[in-house]
Amino acid sequence: MNDAGPPATRTGSIVVPNAAGLHARPAVKLTQTAKGFSSRIEFALAPDGPWIDAKSPVKVMRAKAAKGVTLHFRATGADADAALSAMLELAASGFGEE
């Protein structure tokens, strides 16, 4: 890359739709998806943080994000755009829970 600018940061938010919130299985899905990107990916329960590492299942579970809370995502890095849309899409699908 010839682009010497700072890495892009992308942000977006979505409401947790599935019944039990961001619990065990969704937390694993979230971290697995996040690990597929090189960008730093974080989320928070408020627009101004505190920001939580979306690649750590331990930290994701500690957030205790229940159904109906708004998740704010933030991705920084070369693939930030793709990372952010993947996270939002996963959350919109209820983390793949039926």
Added chain:
Amino acid sequence: MKVPERQFIGRAAAPGLAEGRLFRLREADRQRVPTGSRLDEADALLDAVQEAARELTALAAATGGDAADMLNFQVAMLEDPNLLEQALELVNHGLPADQAWQATMDAEISGYEQGEDEYFRARASDLADMRARVLAVLNGDRGEHLPGGAVLVADDLPPSRFLTIDWAGGGGVALAGGSPSSHVAMLARARGVPMVVGLGTLPSDLPADATAMVDGGSGTLVIEPTDTTRAALRQRAGAHRERRAATERSAMQPARTADGTPIRVLVNVSDPRELDRIDPAICDGIGLTRSEFLFHGKGPLPDEEVQFAAYARIVRWAAGRPVVLRTLDAGGDKPIAGLTIHGESNPFLGTRGIRLSLARPDIFRVQLRAMVRAAELGDVRIMLPMVAVPAELDAARALLTEIVRELGANATPKLGMMVEVPAAALRAADFTADFYSIGSNDLAQYTLAAARDIAAVAHLNDAANPAVLDLIAHTVAAGAARGVEVSLCGDAAGDPGLTDALLRTCLRTLSMAPAAVAEVKQAIAAVDLRASA
């Protein structure tokens, strides 16, 4: 000497009756001798965590399904460097490996136990499972053999231990702690293993090898049951099983009257969460989705993405069956802060249903966009509530057409209407609706001018009143003449006492609460349309 019977009452976690030898599960108490070297302790901890993750991965591969997902959650947590780093930090300060792991996990678990949500609190037992497995590896403790066919009594039972037991020979579980939301309770329900949780501290003097019974349906543990108790529990369990089986059998059958007329049975959905426990095979589709559930939160009105996600979930559940999504039916007795109009002298005759949506096109447009997008995933039909005159349907159709074009959607979803205003029933043929669904609650209220929640006049509000039945029959005939489907989605559809009367109006599609399906299907089977009523 005969030991007296003792009964303990807890919470029901998995139904069914189990009888067997009492087996008290004890916490491992083997002591480990620390190496004395910080470096060796750190290595021992690293190895133990990796070994525990390997064991869980192997167990997950051998079990599959939901159980594998539960175990893989533990694997993901063990592989997260976060917990390990905390424990290694303690080792670095001089704690032996087992104590460091114990302290790290204890702190983590107490965070879960302080959660407000029962679901998160219940995850504490998964973490306790991880804690125990790593400690067992460190202690060289391969765990006691758990017999099949026994009644296991323990403080809590980790899911991974539940999975190592052979339940094919029967048996049950009785826990002093635990929660019906725990993973082990879900496993027990899935595998038909009776389970009681939350019994509280059990006496330590329960005789080993006593006979024990677990009645998961009533949440009871009985030690040394008398013959009377045993017979009573068996009878109760048998009757429960038969009733359940008979009802489930009829719920899964396609609905047909005694003379062989097929009837379409659809379900009404008020919250997509309720679908999780329902097999879509009990119905021919969803006849009514009350989208109001999306608007009842405290926060701002739901945006397009939130609505789309909810509709998409319902459409996926239906697996190809038709899904009727009703646009917002706010107003009347269903106010929504910031949306419905307050202070109308008679809200039931005011700005509700389609009237409100047409008055607030900004909100209506967002909902229609989300519905059109969900229609790309399955057979979605859009239904408008409280339509009184054709101009309302026409205005909604114009907006829908515009949105379909703007989204570049492949097809325009069918657009139908509720028939709940007598004017709409009497002139049903004047509407260009793609389908009709009769809202019998409001139709009865508006026809008889009597509200259900005013006790003095509630008896007048009767969906089986001949005037209401005439309006239903009239609507059915108008639909037939226009070649479009007519269904009925009010409470009358779920009342087996009204099934006969409704089918005699020539209605052939009923949409009801999922819980009513089995009984109404039984009522349909008893109707003979050849005989006069």
